[in-house]
Amino acid sequence: MQFANIEWRENKGAKNSIGQPYSLDFNDVYFNTDDGLAESEHVFITHNKLQQRFSDANLSSFTMIETGFGTGLNFLAVSALWLQLAPKSATLHYIGIEKTPLSIADLTRAQALWPQFTDVSQAFITQYSTLESGTNHFSIAAGRIQLVLQADDITLALPQLSQIADAWLLDGFAPAKNTAMWSSEVFAQMARLSKKGSTFATFTSAGHVKRGLYSVGFEVSKHKGFGKKREMLSGIFTGKN
Numbered sequence: 001m002q003f004a005n006i007e008w009r010e011n012k013g014a015k016n017s018i019g020q021p022y023s024l025d026f027n028d029v030y031f032n033t034d035d036g037l038a039e040s041e042h043v044f045i046t047h048n049k050l051q052q053r054f055s056d057a058n059l060s061s062f063t064m065i066e067t068g069f070g071t072g073l074n075f076l077a078v079s080a081l082w083l084q085l086a087p088k089s090a091t092l093h094y095i096g097i098e099k100t101p102l103s104i105a106d107l108t109r110a111q112a113l114w115p116q117f118t119d120v121s122q123a124f125i126t127q128y129s130t131l132e133s134g135t136n137h138f139s140i141a142a143g144r145i146q147l148v149l150q151a152d153d154i155t156l157a158l159p160q161l162s163q164i165a166d167a168w169l170l171d172g173f174a175p176a177k178n179t180a181m182w183s184s185e186v187f188a189q190m191a192r193l194s195k196k197g198s199t200f201a202t203f204t205s206a207g208h209v210k211r212g213l214y215s216v217g218f219e220v221s222k223h224k225g226f227g228k229k230r231e232m233l234s235g236i237f238t239g240k241n
């Protein structure tokens with residue numbers, strides 16, 4: 001398995017100025033370097049309506065698939081919300097797909113940016129040392145969160161899955177730099193792994209992503225993007241287009 005090739009860069013204006021991960025493989029940032037957590041909340045949590053969906057007293061399980069697990073920031077933010085809002089008896093199934101996982105040293109450094117998530121982060125990092133190619137299972141918060149980290153290329157990972165997603169987090173690098181994560185094959189697999197009412201959210205508003213998701217059956221809408229990004233996309237699977 002190949003680990004991510006990361007450089008730690010200072011951003012003096014950032015909320016956390018202890019260095020931010022930058023991908024030397026893709027020449028791109030992992031998340032908004034001014035405030036990655038606020039971006040995650042705006043794009044992925046708000047536009048998948050997770051606050052309201054997790055608060056359902058009748059919920060017994062919820063399945064999410066993230067394309068581009070990276071530092072695990074979205075996973076930590078979603079997990080904290082789950083533990084705060086979801087019924088104690090319910091299980092979050094979170095599937096993260098990642099071709100080049102962070103080394104344990106980089107992962108530990110990245111997750112230290114958000115000390116408010118230490119409980120989940122420590123449980124995760126403890127189990128991360130045995131990470132290998134393919135499927136890796138993690139059980140967190142007394143089993144209330146079941147994480148599968150699929151350490152594979154997206155084109156191998158998605159066809160192996162059979163779990164139907166309630167919500168998708170599309171978080172590859174920028175489409176122009178990372179075409180594999182935004183291909184028609186990926187969108188077709190998303191349709192296979194969705195049901196009526198499954199949602200997605202992504203930071204990008206690239207035209208081919210919008211058209212590709214629409215063509216496989218998602219209703220797609222544009223919203224104000226986070227920070228300097230003008231627009232972002234979210235949507236819901238109807239299977240009708």
Ligand SMILES: C[S@@+](CC[C@H](N)C(=O)[O-])C[C@H]1O[C@@H](n2cnc3c(N)ncnc32)[C@H](O)[C@@H]1O
Pocket residue numbers: 004029030031067068069070071072073074075097098099100101152153154155171172173174178180181
């Ligand atoms: C923008 S970063 C992800 C940020 C991440 N969600 C986070 O919270 O840190 C994009 C991720 O997509 C992964 N990626 C890029 N190409 C991939 C591919 N073909 N298959 C699977 N993962 C890929 C990268 O390694 C990187 O971790």
